[in-house]
Amino acid sequence: MSTASAARREIPEATVARLPVYLRALRALSARGVDVVSSEELAEAAGVRSAGLRKDLSHLGSYGVRGVGYDVARLSDEISRELGLHHDWSVAIIGMGNLGHALAAYSGFATRGFQVRWLIDEDPAIVGTEIAGLKVITFADLEKHEPDSIIAVIATPPEAAQTAADQAIALGVRSILNFAPGVLAVPPGVEVRKVDLATELQILAFHEQRGKYEQRGELEPGGKYEQEVVR
Amino acid sequence: MSTASAARREIPEATVARLPVYLRALRALSARGVDVVSSEELAEAAGVRSAGLRKDLSHLGSYGVRGVGYDVARLSDEISRELGLHHDWSVAIIGMGNLGHALAAYSGFATRGFQVRWLIDEDPAIVGTEIAGLKVITFADLEKHEPDSIIAVIATPPEAAQTAADQAIALGVRSILNFAPGVLAVPPGVEVRKVDLATELQILAFHEQRGKYEQRGELEPGGKYEQEVVR
DNA sequence: CGATGTGAACAAATTCACAGCA
DNA sequence: TGCTGTGAATTTGTTCACATCG
Structure with missing residues (x-):
């Protein structure tokens, strides 16, 4: 109760696990000179859905601008603070x-x-x-x-x-x-x-054995595919 | 329907992720000469709750014996099969x-x-x-x-x-x-x-910063503590 | 207008509690 | 009797859809 950064909004565990991913994506965007990004674009870069991204970020507060998007530097900073990356x-x-x-x-x-x-x-x-x-x-x-x-x-x-x-x-x-x-x-x-x-290998083996997507064989050889990250 | 291990019940992703842990625990028990184990004991060894363990195993089929427990060798084998660890x-x-x-x-x-x-x-x-x-x-x-x-x-x-x-x-x-x-x-x-x-370190940093358990300081120095694995 | 932020609907996972069987 | 296996209840997480506001 005493500490300043005290019990703020509770942040769901699943959200916490994704914040580092967003942070990395933001850093990459920043490095490419992007300074405003929409939830759609950031979600794409982070490999998640835009609605989920917005919900995640809403737990931190309202750092976006409607009709515009998120300020990359600002959002990076907020996420960093949330993750406790201020001090080394x-x-x-x-x-x-x-x-x-x-x-x-x-x-x-x-x-x-x-x-x-x-x-x-x-x-x-x-x-x-x-x-x-x-x-x-x-x-x-x-x-x-x-x-x-x-x-x-x-x-x-x-x-x-x-x-x-x-x-x-x-x-x-x-x-x-x-x-x-x-x-x-x-x-x-x-x-x-x-x-x-x-364990990770065993989980992969499980899915491979089961042909998780039933899509045996044929993987559309050439061409660019949509981003599709499985968990 | 032809193959024994055919397209069986759908196994929840969360369960799949724990099967390797159970398998490891079973192997350890086996090495210690244990050949029957209750859900309570196995859950303890795997760091999960017994009810959850039973639910997980129920997705594979009924390999336990009521009033007794699970046959270690049998269950190892079933999980191995499920994970596709038969062929290398x-x-x-x-x-x-x-x-x-x-x-x-x-x-x-x-x-x-x-x-x-x-x-x-x-x-x-x-x-x-x-x-x-x-x-x-x-x-x-x-x-x-x-x-x-x-x-x-x-x-x-x-x-x-x-x-x-x-x-x-x-x-x-x-x-x-x-x-x-x-x-x-x-x-x-x-x-x-x-x-x-x-990412893993950042998640740890988040929780440490927030003193997740509010239990600042004092960690019961001596003495054996109950097993308490966080995720 | 256009993208955020969010309540409401839905889905997944966990926990409870107990019926049922060896 | 003592444990498993499982419906039902609960909690947690995701997706939808749209009101809201810069």
């Missing part, structure tokens, strides 16, 4: 195997308000080495730095994921992006999102 | 940068019916080199092999993703897992799933 976020990557390595070097993080600041591993052979310009440290080392407001990215082998999560949480981490397969048990107040590669 | 799937990874590299070496793929068989890149400096025991080839080379029934994993830089998708689709690929940020335009009949790291 510190990211700690835990587990410096193949995936951790790649994530440490992945520029997609840095480009949008997320700075990878710590690389954690417990393997003595890896601790102390330098990856992508950062020294690999242990949890004990991390403790010395600000413990709060870090997002932890878990890229350990599956067996080590729960322990890694426990240690991160003990240091005050409340947001975890988990690349390790399996379910993490965390206390209330800690949010986990997971990225599970095998 | 071939995966082609496109774009051999950091991420492509890591994905090529990632054992999590191989362990579940997905065999990474081709690594694609167009950079002459990379083509021909060997990564994780596979030679990097071009799209032109790929064409010589079976074009159908491949799942393409796009790990290119964002600018190259659409072209990569177009080329893969031209070769007959109908399932794409896209790691590049941005929206892919694909014809009907092609399914795209995307994994967007920056």
Whole structure:
């Protein structure tokens, strides 16, 4: 109740999940010199329907102009604020195997308000080495730095994921992006999102097996097709 | 009606997305020597509610025994069948940068019916080199092999993703897992799933900023907490 | 006029609660 | 008795269609 950015309108979870997509589309438009965009155009760029886009944006407030559209810069800013991208976020990557390595070097993080600041591993052979310009440290080392407001990215082998999560949480981490397969048990107040590669492939396999669209074969070889993004 | 696994009941998308999770939990139980499990226990292991689990499984048919539970081996098998994990799937990874590299070496793929068989890149400096025991080839080379029934994993830089998708689709690929940020335009009949790291972090940032659970501070330091997985 | 913003209709997913069966 | 399987109730999300306003 005390904080200024307090309980505003409740924003539906499904909407929150799409805001980053809109933000990216807006950035791309901005880069192309567009500064006003209609819901129709933005929806196209983001791969959603225009009515849905308008409803999503309506949860943030009224930032469009009727008969005109949305100001790209303004809308970007509002969405950024809503997502909490004003201050930069510190990211700690835990587990410096193949995936951790790649994530440490992945520029997609840095480009949008997320700075990878710590690389954690417990393997003595890896601790102390330098990856992508950062020294690999242990949890004990991390403790010395600000413990709060870090997002932890878990890229350990599956067996080590729960322990890694426990240690991160003990240091005050409340947001975890988990690349390790399996379910993490965390206390209330800690949010986990997971990225599970095998699961994604299995979902694709399911649809491919079922010929989801019944449209076996023939895919209109030449020609430009309408944008059609499946979920 | 001829094939046993014929066009059965429609399975809700949300259910499909959870089947791989159940499958993994079942495998873990099996490895621990458990061969019968209740919906309560399996739900716990999978991080869902038992009622939801039962409803999900009911879409596959009646494979449980009232008063007893589910046979672990049987249920694993049924879910595997449903997901199309009987025959192995071939995966082609496109774009051999950091991420492509890591994905090529990632054992999590191989362990579940997905065999990474081709690594694609167009950079002459990379083509021909060997990564994780596979030679990097071009799209032109790929064409010589079976074009159908491949799942393409796009790990290119964002600018190259659409072209990569177009080329893969031209070769007959109908399932794409896209790691590049941005929206892919694909014809009907092609399914795209995307994994967007920056988006995931932004969603976490949103919730952290809002102190989703209002439960600022105090996280019950010691003690074992109930399992509480947020989405 | 033309595009936004939104109530109302619809659809999908989740949760409840309990009948029914091993 | 104890669990599954499932209708019914509820919640959440999407689509429609149009009044509204710059």
